[in-house]
Amino acid sequence: MIHLGYLSYDPDTSRVHIPNEEVRLEFKDLLRRKDSGRRSRMFELIEESDRLYMDTIGGNEERVAAAIEKIRNSNYAPTFYNNEQALRYVIKFAYISCIDRYMKVEELPSGKGIADVVYIPKNMTADPAIVVELKWDKSGGAAIEQIEKKNYPAVLSGYSGDIVLVGIEYDSKSKRHSCKIRLTEIQEL
Numbered sequence: 001m002i003h004l005g006y007l008s009y010d011p012d013t014s015r016v017h018i019p020n021e022e023v024r025l026e027f028k029d030l031l032r033r034k035d036s037g038r039r040s041r042m043f044e045l046i047e048e049s050d051r052l053y054m055d056t057i058g059g060n061e062e063r064v065a066a067a068i069e070k071i072r073n074s075n076y077a078p079t080f081y082n083n084e085q086a087l088r089y090v091i092k093f094a095y096i097s098c099i100d101r102y103m104k105v106e107e108l109p110s111g112k113g114i115a116d117v118v119y120i121p122k123n124m125t126a127d128p129a130i131v132v133e134l135k136w137d138k139s140g141g142a143a144i145e146q147i148e149k150k151n152y153p154a155v156l157s158g159y160s161g162d163i164v165l166v167g168i169e170y171d172s173k174s175k176r177h178s179c180k181i182r183l184t185e186i187q188e189l
Contacts (some may be wrong), residue, residue, distance in 0.1 A: 024100075049097035056181065057128055057164055058097075064180040068094055068168060072177065084136045086117070087170055091117055091132060102126055111151030118155060127182070128162035130152075135169040143167025144180040153184065161185070 002009050007017040018024040049065065055063040071094050078086040088106065097105070102119040110118070110131075119130040130154050133143040143168040147153075153163050167180040 005129050033165055049095060052094055053167065054129065056166060059181045059183060061179040061181050064166070064181065065177045068177045068179070084134050087134050087168065088116060091134065091168065095119065101125065110155030111153070113146070113150035113152065115152040115155060120156065128160055128164045129156050130164045130166060132168060133168045135167065137170070137172050139169050139171060139178060141167060141180045143169055144182055167183055
């Protein structure tokens with residue numbers, strides 16, 4: 001596929017990608033196509049991720065928490081769900097449909113701390129930036145408070161537009177996720 005030009009290989013990152021937009025769109029259509037009247041599992045995952053993204057930027061905290069919980073309870077989650085790293089894996093998987101529109105950065109030094117996951121729009125679009133903070137066994141909006149207290153949006157210097165602040169918290173006793181979302185608008189930091 002690489003020799004035929006359908007795929008490109010980057011030796012620096014050891015990654016393969018689809019360089020041609022027409023081929024990429026055809027590949028997406030193939031993944032979303034129905035097979036003998038049933039949706040493919042890949043299509044369902046992408047559709048759920050798209051819904052999660054829309055719920056996130058729409059501020060629907062309950063649906064975001066429920067979607068994260070659904071992925072956590074699926075066979076795509078880490079076997080040992082016992083720390084913030086495991087939760088981060090679930091978050092990365094949950095927002096898989098953002099891969100084309102966003103650059104995802106983990107553990108990004110920002111403001112007065114380190115933001116867990118930041119999604120930065122790749123192109124000049126109306127898509128908001130997304131700053132995600134994860135908390136294990138903390139509740140009551142501790143993640144959002146940390147984002148604001150430590151000024152994590154400062155990492156988006158030069159960016160102007162909406163920023164969605166997302167705090168995902170997990171209680172290991174109740175085995176429940178919660179979510180707090182705040183939308184802020186930044187006029188070129």
